[in-house]
Amino acid sequence: MKSIELYGHPVTTYYQVGLAMLGLCKQNYYISKSDIKTFAQAAMHDGLSYGQQFSVDTGAVAALALTCMQQESYQPANTIRNAAIKLLMKIFCAKDTQGIIGNIYSTGLAMQALIANDQLVPSEVWNRSNTLQEVLREIDAGAFTNAILASQILPPIQGKTYLDVDKLTCNWAVDTHVKSILQMDNLREITVTYTVIYGLLCSPSCSHYICLTVPKGTRLLQIMRLAQEKDQRFFRFTEKTTSLGPFITSIGGIDGSENDRTYWQFLNGSVPIPMGVAQYKPSNGENIIARLSKY
Known part of the structure; x- marks a missing residue:
């Protein structure tokens, strides 16, 4: 946060900052109002973009963190809400006609952000079924064999998000349509x-x-x-x-x-x-x- 205040960018990336704030919020740790304002201002002033391009996965993690803060009544409430809404609109606008949001590897986190804010962007509006169909097709093609990438896409396939991790009983079954198949390319x-x-x-x-x-x-x-x-x-x-x-x-x-x-x-x-x-x-x-x- 000091690096953002002094130099206009974090020591690492805003993705890491957003993930850290999400983790702190889920554990009900104290986050100062000044740090929240610094983070929200970065979201409001396009700090989560690289060059002229909005980073969907960074925006999604930040939106999840801000949504958590709203649920846990962190302050200042209006600042948090306004920043979350701006990020959600950017995520929604990043969806293409095939259902991919940003790219296939940012889609899982983007789906989570939209699912967690269904009252603002209903699933019918962003056509969740279309996105889910495209994701399942990419899973069949072997796109998510990496465990980290799989962990981002699995929750939204089940209609869940990282905000639900403390509510799961871990006895729910994965849909039979969800599978990882490595397909051999021919040798042409x-x-x-x-x-x-x-x-x-x-x-x-x-x-x-x-x-x-x-x-x-x-x-x-x-x-x-x-x-x-x-x-x-x-x-x-x-x-x-x-x-x-x-x-x-x-x-x-x-x-x-x-x-x-x-x-x-x-x-x-x-x-x-x-x-x-x-x-x-x-x-x-x-x-x-x-x-x-x-x-």
Whole structure:
């Protein structure tokens, strides 16, 4: 909170701050009015966005924390309510025609935020059944084999949220439609272009690309390793193991920096990939870009 007040951003991320406040609220710990105001102001003034894009999963966790505060009568009540409403409207507006909210991996948390605030955004309005159908299709495709990601999507499939964790008896059964099936891709080959852009204001001379032919279903992390084998100078990379899978810390000897608030972002063309490099499977003809970006 001191970092937000002094520098305009947290030491880590607003996602972590929101998750911490949600945990404190659920345990009925004291949270000062000034900290609540600081958090709410970040939500009201688009502090939970990265660049010009609203972060759905961050907004959803923050909305759950604010909803908990409303339920537990934290103060100032109006500030909490106004911030929660703004976040919920942004989450609602992030839903596409297929039912995905943000991307497939932010949808579970977004569903939780909307379910917890059904009096403000009824499920009929945001078409919960449409979203649920799309989520179940992605589960069948093996999208949620990671335990952390599964823990975010399982509650809303059952109509629950993280706000219900202290009310469950743990004897409820998972719907038979919910299953995790890893499907084998066939071995038809595809061609993928992998481009690394090394600077924030980068000219073509500080970017390098390589065209690779790989079996269909090859994950991006495997493609990166193949590129590294072919050209150590430009495509070598380092990674850090996290609970959500590998996090790429450097490419071509250039590190992301917490001090400079830079990181390696991965895109399909101009669109950020919707999952981690260990899960994402490029399609034929994709141009995967690794770009040093600022957050």
